[in-house]
Amino acid sequence: MPIGHPKSQIRTRGFNHESMNFKGMDIVSIRDLSQEQIEHVLEYSEKMIPYARGDAGMKPLDGKILATLFFEPSTRTRMSFESAMMRLGGSITDLGIPSMSSISKGESLADTIRMVEVYSDIIVIRHPREGAARLAARFSSKPVINAGDGAGQHPTQTLLDLFTIKRIKKDFDKLKVVMVGDLKYGRTAHSLAEALASFGVELTFVAPSTLQMPKETVKQVEKAGCKPKLTNHLEETIADADVLYVTRIQKERFPDLAEYQKVAGTYRVDRKLLREAKSDLIVMHPLPRVDEIDPEVDTTQHAKYFEQAFNGVPVRMALLNLVLGGEL
Amino acid sequence: MREFKVTPIRNGTVIDHIDCGMALKVLRIIGMRNGSNVQSPVSVLMHVPSHKDGWKDVVKVEDRELDPREVDKIALIAPKATINIIREFNVAEKYNVKMPERVVGKARCSNPNCITNQNEPVEPEFVVESKNPPVLRCIYCDRQVDDIAENLL
Numbered sequence: 172m173p174i175g176h177p178k179s180q181i182r183t184r185g186f187n188h189e190s191m192n193f194k195g196m197d198i199v200s201i202r203d204l205s206q207e208q209i210e211h212v213l214e215y216s217e218k219m220i221p222y223a224r225g226d227a228g229m230k231p232l233d234g235k236i237l238a239t240l241f242f243e244p245s246t247r248t249r250m251s252f253e254s255a256m257m258r259l260g261g262s263i264t265d266l267g268i269p270s271m272s273s274i275s276k277g278e279s280l281a282d283t284i285r286m287v288e289v290y291s292d293i294i295v296i297r298h299p300r301e302g303a304a305r306l307a308a309r310f311s312s313k314p315v316i317n318a319g320d321g322a323g324q325h326p327t328q329t330l331l332d333l334f335t336i337k338r339i340k341k342d343f344d345k346l347k348v349v350m351v352g353d354l355k356y357g358r359t360a361h362s363l364a365e366a367l368a369s370f371g372v373e374l375t376f377v378a379p380s381t382l383q384m385p386k387e388t389v390k391q392v393e394k395a396g397c398k399p400k401l402t403n404h405l406e407e408t409i410a411d412a413d414v415l416y417v418t419r420i421q422k423e424r425f426p427d428l429a430e431y432q433k434v435a436g437t438y439r440v441d442r443k444l445l446r447e448a449k450s451d452l453i454v455m456h457p458l459p460r461v462d463e464i465d466p467e468v469d470t471t472q473h474a475k476y477f478e479q480a481f482n483g484v485p486v487r488m489a490l491l492n493l494v495l496g497g498e499l
Numbered sequence: 500m501r502e503f504k505v506t507p508i509r510n511g512t513v514i515d516h517i518d519c520g521m522a523l524k525v526l527r528i529i530g531m532r533n534g535s536n537v538q539s540p541v542s543v544l545m546h547v548p549s550h551k552d553g554w555k556d557v558v559k560v561e562d563r564e565l566d567p568r569e570v571d572k573i574a575l576i577a578p579k580a581t582i583n584i585i586r587e588f589n590v591a592e593k594y595n596v597k598m599p600e601r602v603v604g605k606a607r608c609s610n611p612n613c614i615t616n617q618n619e620p621v622e623p624e625f626v627v628e629s630k631n632p633p634v635l636r637c638i639y640c641d642r643q644v645d646d647i648a649e650n651l652l
Contacts, residue, residue, distance in 0.1 A: 200641065277618075279619050279620060280614065280619055281619050281621070298614070299612075300617060301612050301639070301641070302639025303614045305638065305640075306615075306621060320640075321612050321640075323641060387643065
C-alpha cells in the first residue's frame with residue numbers, strides 16, 4: 172500500500188483465526204482476537220517471563236523500531252511497552268509531549284500517523300478520544316496496538332489481567348471474579364468482563380448504581396453464557412470470591428465534578444474486609460490506585476497488583492514479537 | 500378500510516409504509532425544512548391504517564424523484580418503507596428501501612468523544628447490527644448510535 176493512503180476498509184491485517192498468524196496484525200480491541208488467539212498469547216507470554224525479568228537475553232527484534240504515541244499521560248503502559256521492546260532487542264522512538272509537537276499546531280491524528288509510520292515498524296497509541304486507535308490503524312500500513320482510547324478499549328491491559336489470573340489460578344473455569352469500583356467509565360472493566368465471561372468464570376459487579384457496568388457490557392457477558400450478579404455491597408461478595416478486581420473511580424472521566432464527589436471513596440479494600448475472604452483470594456488493580464486499596468493490604472498474600480504490573484512486560488513482549496514476526 | 504382523503508399525484512414519489520411517527524423525519528431527509536425552496540405540493544399522512552402493520556405514515560412529494568442517497572437514509576429510520584415513483588398517475592417503479600451491511604458517511608456517531616467527531620479526514624462508518632429496528636455500531640469507537648434520525652448527515 173502506498174504511504175499515506177488510508178486503507179479502503181477497516182480490517183485487521185493478518186487476522187486469521189485458523190492459523191495463529193499474528194504477523195502484521197492491528198490489536199485495537201480484545202474482540203480482534205479469538206479465544207484461541209488469546210490463549211496462544213497467554214502461553215507465549217509465559218515463555219517471555221525469564222527474558223522480561225532480565226534473567227536471559229535475546230534480540231529477535233534487533234533493528235526494529237517501536238513508535239510510542241501517548242496523547243494522554245501514562246506510566247505503567249508506556250514504561251512496560253518500552254521495556255518490552257528493549258528486552259526484545261528493539262528500539263523506541265517517541266512522539267514526545269503532544270503540546271510540544273505538531274499536534275499543538277492543529278495536525279490531524281491521520282496526518283500524525285502517516286508521518287510516524289514511515290519512521291517505525293510498529294505503533295503504540297494512547298489517545299483521549301474513543302476510536303482513535305482504530306483510525307490510526309486505518310491510516311497506518313504498520314501494525315497499531317491500542318494502549319487505551321478514551322473510555323474505550325485497552326486490550327493489552329485485558330491480556331495482562333487474564334495472564335495474571337491464569338498464572339496464579341491455573342484455570343479460569345468456575346472461578347468467582349468480583350469486579351468493584353468504577354465499572355461504568357473504567358475502560359479495563361468492560362473488555363475484561365467480556366473476556367472473562369467467554370472463559371467461563373462467574374462474575375459479580377460491585378458498584379454504586381451510577382457507576383454500575385453498562386447494560387451493553389452486561390448483555391455481551393450474558394451472550395457469552397455468564398449470568399453476572401450486580402450489587403453495591405462489597406462485603407456480601409467477598410467470602411467466596413477467588414479474584415477481587417478493584418478499579419479506581421477516575422475523576423478525569425466524570426463530566427460533572429459534583430457527581431464524582433458523590434461516589435469517590437465508596438469502596439475501600441483493607442485488612443478488615445479481607446478477614447472474611449478465602450486465604451487464596453487474589454486482589455488485583457490496574458493501578459494507579461488512590462485510596463481504594465489500603466497500603467496495609469500490600470504485604471498480605473492477597474496483594475497481586477504489583478505482580479500484575481510486572482506482567483505487562485511479558486505480555487507486551489509476546490504481542491510485539493508475534494506481531495513483528497520475531498523468531499524466538 | 501376508508502379511502503385516504505388525499506388526491507393521487509400526477510408525477511412524483513410516494514413514500515409508503517413509513518414507521519408510524521417517522522414522517523416528519525423523512526421530510527427532513529428529503530429537504531423539506533423551514534425555508535427550503537419547495538415549488539410543488541407535499542402531502543403528509545400520519546397514523547393511517549396499513550394492511551401490513553396496523554398503522555403507518557405516508558409522504559407524497561409531487562414533481563420530484565428521490566436520489567439514491569436520500570433513499571438510503573430513509574432506510575435507516577423507516578426500514579419497511581416502499582418508494583413508489585409516479586409518472587402520469589401510474590406507478591412507474593416500486594421498490595423497498597434496503598438497509599445495507601455498512602453505513603458510510605450518512606450519519607454521525609452519537610458519541611461526542613468519538614474520533615470521527617473531530618477534524619479527521621474520515622467519513623463516519625457503521626456496521627448494521629440489526630436491520631429492523633435499525634441498530635448501527637460505530638466501527639471506530641464501537642458504540643451504538645443512540646438516535647439515528649437525530650444523527651443523520
